[in-house]
Amino acid sequence: MSRFMSRRFDGLEAYVPGEQPQDMQYVKLNTNESPFPPSPAVFAALNDSETARLNLYPDPEGRVLRQKLAALYGVDMENVFLANGSDELLNFFFMAFCDQERPVAFPSVSYGFYPVYASLYNLPRAEIPLHEGFRLEPADYCGIRKNIVIANPNAPTGRTVSVAEIEEIVRTNPDHAVLIDEAYIDFGGESCVGLVSKYENLLVGQTFSKFRSLAGGRLGYAIGSRTLIEDLDKIKYSTNSYNINRLTMAAAAAAIDSNDYYVQNSRIIQENRAYTAAGLEELGFETLPSKANFIFTRCPQVEGGRLYRSLKAKGVLVRRWDKPEISDYCRVTIGNREQMDIFLEKVREILKEG
Numbered sequence: 001m002s003r004f005m006s007r008r009f010d011g012l013e014a015y016v017p018g019e020q021p022q023d024m025q026y027v028k029l030n031t032n033e034s035p036f037p038p039s040p041a042v043f044a045a046l047n048d049s050e051t052a053r054l055n056l057y058p059d060p061e062g063r064v065l066r067q068k069l070a071a072l073y074g075v076d077m078e079n080v081f082l083a084n085g086s087d088e089l090l091n092f093f094f095m096a097f098c099d100q101e102r103p104v105a106f107p108s109v110s111y112g113f114y115p116v117y118a119s120l121y122n123l124p125r126a127e128i129p130l131h132e133g134f135r136l137e138p139a140d141y142c143g144i145r146k147n148i149v150i151a152n153p154n155a156p157t158g159r160t161v162s163v164a165e166i167e168e169i170v171r172t173n174p175d176h177a178v179l180i181d182e183a184y185i186d187f188g189g190e191s192c193v194g195l196v197s198k199y200e201n202l203l204v205g206q207t208f209s210k211f212r213s214l215a216g217g218r219l220g221y222a223i224g225s226r227t228l229i230e231d232l233d234k235i236k237y238s239t240n241s242y243n244i245n246r247l248t249m250a251a252a253a254a255a256i257d258s259n260d261y262y263v264q265n266s267r268i269i270q271e272n273r274a275y276t277a278a279g280l281e282e283l284g285f286e287t288l289p290s291k292a293n294f295i296f297t298r299c300p301q302v303e304g305g306r307l308y309r310s311l312k313a314k315g316v317l318v319r320r321w322d323k324p325e326i327s328d329y330c331r332v333t334i335g336n337r338e339q340m341d342i343f344l345e346k347v348r349e350i351l352k353e354g
Protein backbone atom coordinates (compact mmCIF):
# COMPACT_ATOMS: atom_id res chain seq x y z
CA MET A 1 0.00 0.00 0.00
CA SER A 2 1.44 3.37 -0.95
CA ARG A 3 1.48 6.48 1.22
CA PHE A 4 -1.23 7.88 -1.08
CA MET A 5 -3.84 5.24 -0.40
CA SER A 6 -6.65 5.98 2.02
CA ARG A 7 -6.00 4.63 5.52
CA ARG A 8 -9.46 3.10 5.54
CA PHE A 9 -8.06 0.28 3.41
CA ASP A 10 -5.26 -0.54 5.84
CA GLY A 11 -6.68 -3.94 6.79
CA LEU A 12 -8.05 -4.84 3.37
CA GLU A 13 -6.92 -8.10 1.83
CA ALA A 14 -7.96 -8.20 -1.81
CA TYR A 15 -9.65 -11.18 -3.40
CA VAL A 16 -7.28 -13.44 -5.33
CA PRO A 17 -8.97 -14.77 -8.47
CA GLY A 18 -8.18 -18.23 -9.81
CA GLU A 19 -5.16 -18.41 -12.09
CA GLN A 20 -5.72 -17.49 -15.74
CA PRO A 21 -2.33 -18.69 -17.02
CA GLN A 22 -1.08 -17.31 -20.31
CA ASP A 23 2.16 -19.35 -20.40
CA MET A 24 1.00 -22.79 -21.48
CA GLN A 25 -2.08 -24.84 -22.32
CA TYR A 26 -3.46 -26.42 -19.19
CA VAL A 27 -6.46 -28.66 -18.81
CA LYS A 28 -8.15 -25.79 -17.05
CA LEU A 29 -10.40 -27.02 -14.25
CA ASN A 30 -9.82 -24.18 -11.78
CA THR A 31 -12.37 -21.39 -12.30
CA ASN A 32 -15.65 -23.15 -13.05
CA GLU A 33 -15.97 -21.94 -16.62
CA SER A 34 -18.00 -23.91 -19.12
CA PRO A 35 -15.96 -26.15 -21.43
CA PHE A 36 -18.48 -25.40 -24.19
CA PRO A 37 -18.32 -22.35 -26.46
CA PRO A 38 -21.22 -19.89 -26.56
CA SER A 39 -24.14 -20.95 -28.77
CA PRO A 40 -24.00 -20.26 -32.54
CA ALA A 41 -26.63 -17.54 -32.00
CA VAL A 42 -24.17 -15.68 -29.77
CA PHE A 43 -21.52 -15.73 -32.50
CA ALA A 44 -24.10 -14.39 -34.94
CA ALA A 45 -25.15 -11.62 -32.55
CA LEU A 46 -21.57 -10.38 -32.22
CA ASN A 47 -21.62 -9.28 -35.81
CA ASP A 48 -20.21 -6.34 -37.74
CA SER A 49 -23.27 -4.15 -37.31
CA GLU A 50 -23.18 -4.50 -33.51
CA THR A 51 -19.45 -3.76 -33.58
CA ALA A 52 -20.12 -0.73 -35.76
CA ARG A 53 -22.40 0.63 -33.04
CA LEU A 54 -19.61 0.58 -30.45
CA ASN A 55 -19.22 4.33 -30.94
CA LEU A 56 -22.56 4.66 -29.10
CA TYR A 57 -23.12 4.05 -25.40
CA PRO A 58 -25.22 1.01 -24.53
CA ASP A 59 -28.74 1.33 -23.12
CA PRO A 60 -28.07 2.12 -19.43
CA GLU A 61 -31.35 0.41 -18.52
CA GLY A 62 -30.54 -2.71 -20.57
CA ARG A 63 -34.22 -2.97 -21.47
CA VAL A 64 -34.04 -5.62 -24.22
CA LEU A 65 -32.06 -7.99 -22.03
CA ARG A 66 -34.07 -7.33 -18.87
CA GLN A 67 -37.29 -8.02 -20.80
CA LYS A 68 -35.91 -11.34 -21.98
CA LEU A 69 -34.76 -12.33 -18.50
CA ALA A 70 -38.11 -11.25 -17.05
CA ALA A 71 -39.94 -13.45 -19.57
CA LEU A 72 -37.63 -16.37 -18.80
CA TYR A 73 -38.31 -16.18 -15.04
CA GLY A 74 -41.96 -15.07 -15.19
CA VAL A 75 -41.34 -11.72 -13.48
CA ASP A 76 -41.56 -8.06 -14.58
CA MET A 77 -38.65 -6.14 -16.04
CA GLU A 78 -38.68 -4.02 -12.87
CA ASN A 79 -37.70 -7.15 -10.92
CA VAL A 80 -34.46 -7.56 -12.89
CA PHE A 81 -31.11 -5.87 -12.25
CA LEU A 82 -28.05 -6.28 -14.48
CA ALA A 83 -24.49 -6.28 -13.16
CA ASN A 84 -20.99 -6.57 -14.59
CA GLY A 85 -20.62 -10.16 -13.43
CA SER A 86 -22.33 -11.32 -10.25
CA ASP A 87 -19.22 -10.05 -8.46
CA GLU A 88 -20.49 -6.54 -9.18
CA LEU A 89 -23.93 -7.53 -7.91
CA LEU A 90 -22.29 -8.66 -4.66
CA ASN A 91 -20.38 -5.40 -4.45
CA PHE A 92 -23.60 -3.40 -4.87
CA PHE A 93 -25.41 -5.59 -2.32
CA PHE A 94 -22.79 -4.99 0.36
CA MET A 95 -22.62 -1.27 -0.51
CA ALA A 96 -26.38 -0.72 -0.65
CA PHE A 97 -27.73 -2.68 2.29
CA CYS A 98 -25.02 -3.26 4.89
CA ASP A 99 -23.63 -0.86 7.47
CA GLN A 100 -22.69 -0.63 11.15
CA GLU A 101 -26.32 -1.12 12.23
CA ARG A 102 -27.01 -3.79 9.61
CA PRO A 103 -24.21 -6.33 9.76
CA VAL A 104 -23.85 -9.08 7.24
CA ALA A 105 -23.83 -12.84 7.82
CA PHE A 106 -22.53 -15.59 5.55
CA PRO A 107 -21.15 -19.12 5.97
CA SER A 108 -17.56 -19.44 7.18
CA VAL A 109 -16.72 -21.66 4.20
CA SER A 110 -18.14 -20.05 1.09
CA TYR A 111 -17.26 -17.76 -1.80
CA GLY A 112 -14.04 -15.92 -0.92
CA PHE A 113 -15.31 -12.58 -2.15
CA TYR A 114 -17.91 -12.22 0.66
CA PRO A 115 -15.37 -11.43 3.41
CA VAL A 116 -13.47 -9.15 1.02
CA TYR A 117 -16.53 -6.98 0.40
CA ALA A 118 -17.27 -6.99 4.14
CA SER A 119 -13.74 -5.64 4.71
CA LEU A 120 -13.96 -3.17 1.85
CA TYR A 121 -16.96 -1.54 3.53
CA ASN A 122 -15.63 -2.09 7.04
CA LEU A 123 -18.70 -4.05 8.05
CA PRO A 124 -19.42 -5.96 11.18
CA ARG A 125 -19.92 -9.54 10.03
CA ALA A 126 -20.89 -12.95 11.31
CA GLU A 127 -19.10 -15.80 9.58
CA ILE A 128 -21.36 -18.67 10.58
CA PRO A 129 -19.64 -22.06 10.83
CA LEU A 130 -20.89 -24.92 8.71
CA HIS A 131 -21.64 -28.29 10.30
CA GLU A 132 -20.33 -31.82 9.79
CA GLY A 133 -19.62 -32.45 6.11
CA PHE A 134 -19.87 -28.69 5.33
CA ARG A 135 -23.65 -28.81 5.81
CA LEU A 136 -25.40 -25.47 6.25
CA GLU A 137 -27.88 -25.50 9.14
CA PRO A 138 -30.78 -23.17 8.19
CA ALA A 139 -31.70 -22.60 11.87
CA ASP A 140 -28.37 -20.74 12.25
CA TYR A 141 -29.76 -18.03 9.98
CA CYS A 142 -33.39 -17.81 11.11
CA GLY A 143 -34.36 -14.58 12.85
CA ILE A 144 -30.76 -13.36 13.20
CA ARG A 145 -31.57 -9.78 12.21
CA LYS A 146 -28.68 -9.43 9.85
CA ASN A 147 -28.37 -9.14 6.13
CA ILE A 148 -27.52 -12.56 4.76
CA VAL A 149 -25.59 -13.90 1.78
CA ILE A 150 -25.79 -17.60 1.00
CA ALA A 151 -24.40 -19.27 -2.10
CA ASN A 152 -26.71 -22.06 -3.21
CA PRO A 153 -25.17 -24.39 -4.31
CA ASN A 154 -22.39 -23.33 -1.99
CA ALA A 155 -18.89 -22.69 -3.31
CA PRO A 156 -16.50 -24.40 -3.06
CA THR A 157 -18.40 -27.35 -1.58
CA GLY A 158 -21.23 -27.78 -4.13
CA ARG A 159 -23.73 -28.55 -1.35
CA THR A 160 -27.28 -27.20 -1.51
CA VAL A 161 -30.01 -25.91 0.77
CA SER A 162 -33.65 -26.60 -0.13
CA VAL A 163 -36.05 -23.87 -1.27
CA ALA A 164 -38.21 -24.52 1.82
CA GLU A 165 -35.18 -23.93 4.05
CA ILE A 166 -34.31 -20.72 2.21
CA GLU A 167 -37.89 -19.55 2.53
CA GLU A 168 -37.68 -20.01 6.30
CA ILE A 169 -34.51 -17.89 6.43
CA VAL A 170 -36.05 -15.14 4.29
CA ARG A 171 -39.37 -15.19 6.18
CA THR A 172 -37.76 -14.88 9.60
CA ASN A 173 -35.55 -11.90 8.69
CA PRO A 174 -38.22 -9.61 7.19
CA ASP A 175 -36.36 -6.36 7.89
CA HIS A 176 -33.09 -7.49 6.37
CA ALA A 177 -31.99 -8.14 2.82
CA VAL A 178 -31.18 -11.74 1.91
CA LEU A 179 -29.09 -12.50 -1.18
CA ILE A 180 -29.16 -16.06 -2.44
CA ASP A 181 -26.21 -16.37 -4.80
CA GLU A 182 -27.29 -18.91 -7.40
CA ALA A 183 -24.19 -18.71 -9.61
CA TYR A 184 -24.28 -22.53 -9.94
CA ILE A 185 -28.02 -23.20 -9.84
CA ASP A 186 -28.39 -24.55 -13.38
CA PHE A 187 -26.47 -27.77 -12.84
CA GLY A 188 -29.21 -29.64 -11.01
CA GLY A 189 -30.18 -27.32 -8.16
CA GLU A 190 -33.61 -25.87 -7.44
CA SER A 191 -33.85 -22.08 -7.80
CA CYS A 192 -35.70 -19.93 -5.28
CA VAL A 193 -36.64 -17.28 -7.88
CA GLY A 194 -40.27 -18.34 -7.32
CA LEU A 195 -40.12 -16.84 -3.81
CA VAL A 196 -39.33 -13.34 -5.07
CA SER A 197 -42.99 -12.38 -5.57
CA LYS A 198 -43.70 -13.30 -1.91
CA TYR A 199 -40.81 -11.61 -0.10
CA GLU A 200 -39.74 -8.00 -0.44
CA ASN A 201 -36.39 -8.73 1.24
CA LEU A 202 -35.19 -11.46 -1.16
CA LEU A 203 -32.68 -11.04 -3.98
CA VAL A 204 -31.63 -13.97 -6.14
CA GLY A 205 -28.30 -13.55 -7.93
CA GLN A 206 -27.35 -15.46 -11.06
CA THR A 207 -24.66 -15.22 -13.72
CA PHE A 208 -23.98 -15.87 -17.39
CA SER A 209 -20.45 -17.01 -16.50
CA LYS A 210 -21.07 -20.72 -15.91
CA PHE A 211 -24.21 -22.30 -17.40
CA ARG A 212 -24.32 -19.79 -20.30
CA SER A 213 -20.63 -20.04 -21.30
CA LEU A 214 -20.06 -16.29 -21.08
CA ALA A 215 -17.51 -15.78 -18.30
CA GLY A 216 -15.50 -13.50 -20.59
CA GLY A 217 -18.53 -11.30 -21.22
CA ARG A 218 -18.97 -10.42 -17.52
CA LEU A 219 -22.69 -10.48 -16.90
CA GLY A 220 -24.57 -11.18 -13.72
CA TYR A 221 -28.10 -10.30 -12.67
CA ALA A 222 -30.47 -10.24 -9.76
CA ILE A 223 -34.15 -11.06 -9.59
CA GLY A 224 -35.84 -9.38 -6.66
CA SER A 225 -38.59 -7.13 -5.37
CA ARG A 226 -38.97 -3.71 -6.99
CA THR A 227 -37.90 -2.16 -3.70
CA LEU A 228 -34.51 -3.88 -3.66
CA ILE A 229 -33.97 -3.44 -7.41
CA GLU A 230 -34.59 0.32 -7.08
CA ASP A 231 -32.04 0.47 -4.26
CA LEU A 232 -29.48 -1.37 -6.39
CA ASP A 233 -30.25 0.99 -9.27
CA LYS A 234 -29.48 3.97 -7.06
CA ILE A 235 -26.04 2.51 -6.31
CA LYS A 236 -25.44 1.59 -9.94
CA TYR A 237 -26.28 5.10 -11.17
CA SER A 238 -23.94 6.48 -8.52
CA THR A 239 -21.12 4.17 -9.59
CA ASN A 240 -21.19 3.30 -13.29
CA SER A 241 -24.43 3.87 -15.16
CA TYR A 242 -23.24 2.04 -18.32
CA ASN A 243 -22.08 -1.02 -16.42
CA ILE A 244 -22.93 -3.55 -19.15
CA ASN A 245 -21.23 -3.12 -22.48
CA ARG A 246 -23.02 -3.29 -25.81
CA LEU A 247 -21.43 -6.54 -27.06
CA THR A 248 -22.14 -8.41 -23.85
CA MET A 249 -25.74 -7.27 -23.92
CA ALA A 250 -26.17 -8.53 -27.49
CA ALA A 251 -24.42 -11.82 -26.70
CA ALA A 252 -26.53 -12.39 -23.59
CA ALA A 253 -29.82 -11.71 -25.38
CA ALA A 254 -28.85 -14.31 -28.00
CA ALA A 255 -27.82 -16.74 -25.27
CA ILE A 256 -31.27 -16.56 -23.70
CA ASP A 257 -32.80 -17.30 -27.11
CA SER A 258 -30.72 -20.48 -27.27
CA ASN A 259 -31.62 -21.81 -23.84
CA ASP A 260 -32.01 -25.39 -25.09
CA TYR A 261 -28.36 -25.49 -26.17
CA TYR A 262 -27.23 -24.60 -22.65
CA VAL A 263 -29.66 -27.01 -21.00
CA GLN A 264 -28.17 -29.78 -23.15
CA ASN A 265 -24.62 -28.73 -22.17
CA SER A 266 -25.61 -28.73 -18.51
CA ARG A 267 -26.90 -32.29 -18.89
CA ILE A 268 -23.51 -33.36 -20.24
CA ILE A 269 -21.71 -31.60 -17.38
CA GLN A 270 -23.96 -33.35 -14.84
CA GLU A 271 -23.14 -36.72 -16.47
CA ASN A 272 -19.43 -35.88 -16.43
CA ARG A 273 -19.73 -34.88 -12.77
CA ALA A 274 -21.14 -38.28 -11.83
CA TYR A 275 -18.50 -39.98 -14.04
CA THR A 276 -15.64 -38.06 -12.40
CA ALA A 277 -16.91 -38.60 -8.86
CA ALA A 278 -17.25 -42.34 -9.57
CA GLY A 279 -13.74 -42.47 -11.04
CA LEU A 280 -12.34 -40.73 -7.98
CA GLU A 281 -14.25 -42.98 -5.62
CA GLU A 282 -12.58 -46.01 -7.19
CA LEU A 283 -9.26 -44.37 -6.37
CA GLY A 284 -10.27 -43.89 -2.74
CA PHE A 285 -11.13 -40.17 -2.88
CA GLU A 286 -13.86 -38.65 -0.72
CA THR A 287 -16.05 -36.31 -2.75
CA LEU A 288 -18.87 -34.14 -1.40
CA PRO A 289 -22.28 -34.41 -3.11
CA SER A 290 -22.43 -31.57 -5.65
CA LYS A 291 -25.14 -29.87 -7.65
CA ALA A 292 -22.66 -27.45 -9.21
CA ASN A 293 -20.30 -27.62 -12.19
CA PHE A 294 -17.47 -28.59 -9.85
CA ILE A 295 -16.72 -31.14 -7.17
CA PHE A 296 -14.89 -30.74 -3.88
CA THR A 297 -12.76 -33.76 -3.22
CA ARG A 298 -9.92 -35.05 -1.08
CA CYS A 299 -7.55 -37.95 -1.21
CA PRO A 300 -6.69 -39.66 2.09
CA GLN A 301 -3.21 -40.60 0.74
CA VAL A 302 -2.15 -37.33 -0.87
CA GLU A 303 -2.26 -34.02 0.98
CA GLY A 304 -4.28 -31.29 -0.82
CA GLY A 305 -1.35 -28.98 -1.57
CA ARG A 306 0.70 -31.79 -3.02
CA LEU A 307 -2.15 -33.03 -5.16
CA TYR A 308 -2.71 -29.52 -6.50
CA ARG A 309 1.00 -29.03 -7.31
CA SER A 310 1.45 -32.47 -8.84
CA LEU A 311 -1.58 -31.98 -11.07
CA LYS A 312 -0.29 -28.57 -12.14
CA ALA A 313 3.11 -30.04 -12.99
CA LYS A 314 1.27 -32.52 -15.22
CA GLY A 315 -0.69 -29.75 -16.96
CA VAL A 316 -3.98 -29.94 -15.03
CA LEU A 317 -5.09 -26.87 -13.08
CA VAL A 318 -7.54 -27.23 -10.19
CA ARG A 319 -8.29 -24.85 -7.30
CA ARG A 320 -7.18 -25.24 -3.72
CA TRP A 321 -7.14 -22.99 -0.64
CA ASP A 322 -4.74 -22.83 2.30
CA LYS A 323 -7.59 -22.23 4.78
CA PRO A 324 -7.31 -24.90 7.53
CA GLU A 325 -10.80 -26.51 7.31
CA ILE A 326 -10.50 -27.06 3.57
CA SER A 327 -6.76 -27.27 2.90
CA ASP A 328 -6.98 -30.99 2.22
CA TYR A 329 -9.52 -30.55 -0.57
CA CYS A 330 -9.23 -29.60 -4.21
CA ARG A 331 -12.08 -28.07 -6.16
CA VAL A 332 -12.28 -29.55 -9.62
CA THR A 333 -14.34 -27.87 -12.33
CA ILE A 334 -16.29 -30.34 -14.44
CA GLY A 335 -15.25 -30.01 -18.07
CA ASN A 336 -15.86 -32.16 -21.12
CA ARG A 337 -15.28 -35.94 -21.07
CA GLU A 338 -11.82 -35.70 -22.60
CA GLN A 339 -10.68 -33.21 -19.94
CA MET A 340 -12.06 -35.37 -17.15
CA ASP A 341 -10.33 -38.45 -18.55
CA ILE A 342 -7.01 -36.60 -18.59
CA PHE A 343 -7.64 -35.41 -15.03
CA LEU A 344 -8.39 -38.96 -13.82
CA GLU A 345 -5.38 -40.35 -15.65
CA LYS A 346 -3.06 -37.78 -14.04
CA VAL A 347 -4.53 -38.53 -10.61
CA ARG A 348 -3.83 -42.24 -11.18
CA GLU A 349 -0.24 -41.43 -12.13
CA ILE A 350 0.22 -39.32 -8.99
CA LEU A 351 -1.10 -42.13 -6.78
CA LYS A 352 1.26 -44.62 -8.46
CA GLU A 353 4.22 -42.31 -7.93
CA GLY A 354 3.31 -42.46 -4.23
Ligand code: PMP
Nearest residue numbers: 085086087111151155183207209
Ligand atom coordinates in the same frame (compact mmCIF):
# COMPACT_ATOMS: atom_id res chain seq x y z
N1 PMP B 1 -20.74 -16.25 -6.75
C1 PMP B 1 -20.09 -17.39 -6.61
C2 PMP B 1 -20.53 -18.33 -5.55
C3 PMP B 1 -19.00 -17.69 -7.44
O1 PMP B 1 -18.30 -18.82 -7.26
C4 PMP B 1 -18.63 -16.78 -8.45
C5 PMP B 1 -17.52 -17.07 -9.44
N2 PMP B 1 -16.33 -17.37 -9.05
C6 PMP B 1 -19.33 -15.59 -8.54
C7 PMP B 1 -20.39 -15.36 -7.69
C8 PMP B 1 -18.94 -14.52 -9.52
O2 PMP B 1 -19.15 -14.87 -10.83
P1 PMP B 1 -19.24 -13.82 -11.97
O3 PMP B 1 -18.75 -12.50 -11.46
O4 PMP B 1 -18.40 -14.37 -13.07
O5 PMP B 1 -20.70 -13.75 -12.35
